[in-house]
Amino acid sequence: MLFISIFIIGTTAAKAQSTQFSSWIASFNTFSIKNTKLSVHLDVQARSTDEWREFQTFLVRPGLNYHFRKNMVATVGYGWVGSRRTLQDLTAYLSEHRIWEQFIVNHHLDFIPIQHRFRVEQRFIGNPVVNNNELEKDGHELTHRFRYFLRGVIPFSGEKSFTKGPFGALQNEVFLNFANTDVVNGKAFDQNRAYLAVGYRFSRQFDLEMGYLYNYISGINNAYTKIHVLQLAGYVRL
Incomplete structure (x- = not known):
């Protein structure tokens, strides 16, 4: 899946491309609820603009997990995303609200743990308008997105x-x-994120x-953005 996606991205014909460099920091957390099949999900992220000039995006995503089996988890949750938006040379942070549902399946390939995550999002995206020479939000527009995530x-x-x-x-x-889809780029394909990392497991919990x-993002018409990201991530399991 990873190599197929990279191949498709590399062979896509695009007339207008831009390249950016960014940093992301993320904390992914799971908190068990004792004597139940439930747990609490919470991830918090911050992302920079191109060349690390300013913060581009803040994301807070809580959810409630239900563990059907040891290797199968369903989640429903809410997400708040504050993103830096620009219109007519005016810039402001506008909010997006998300309702999301996901299902995770874990298994092993020899000694390698594999995770498949299927997520559906209902995205309420803030509509930017200019008012008194300031960029403001005038309501929200609804669109939907499917995400498939594979990690080893x-x-x-x-x-x-x-x-x-180490791992x-x-x-x-x-x-x-x-x-x-007209609320976003008018297309089925939105973006792809391929990631390679090294890390250290300090314990079962961290x-x-x-x-x-x-990060390869499809914009309106033939516009595409390629973002090279340095990411630092922590995983907490309590």
């Missing part, structure tokens, strides 16, 4: 029961718009990793 964690020890030590991570996520993420 490779313990350098080669042990299947991996609880501590490598390889992942890919493809984003597809559906229903009312991982820290740093890596390179290649």
Whole structure:
């Protein structure tokens, strides 16, 4: 899936492309609720603009997990996204609200744990307008998006029961718009994120990793953006 996506991206004909450099920091957290099949999901992220000039995006995404089995988890949640938007040379942070549902399946490929994540988002995107020479939000428009995420964690020890030590991570996520796509880019394909990282597992409860993420975004008409991202991520499981 990762290599197919990269091949498709590399062979897409685009007339207007831009390249950016950014940094992302993220915290992915799961908090168990004792004596139940439930847990709380929370991820918090901050992303910079091109060449690290300013903050571009803040994201807070809580959710409630239900563990059908040890390797199968369903989640419903809410997401708040504050993004830096520009219109007529005016810039402001405008909010997007999301309702999202996902299903995760985990399994092993030899000693490598693999995760498949299927997510659907209902996105309420702020409509930017200029009022008194200021950029403001005039209501929200609804669109929908499907995301498929594939991730593998490779313990350098080669042990299947991996609880501590260094590891490598390889992942890919493809984003597809559906229903009312004119609110975004007018296309089914939205973006793709390919990621390679190295990290350290301090315990069963905490991982820290740093890596390179290649974000390929499809804009309106033939506009495309390529973002080279340095990402620092922490994973907490309590």
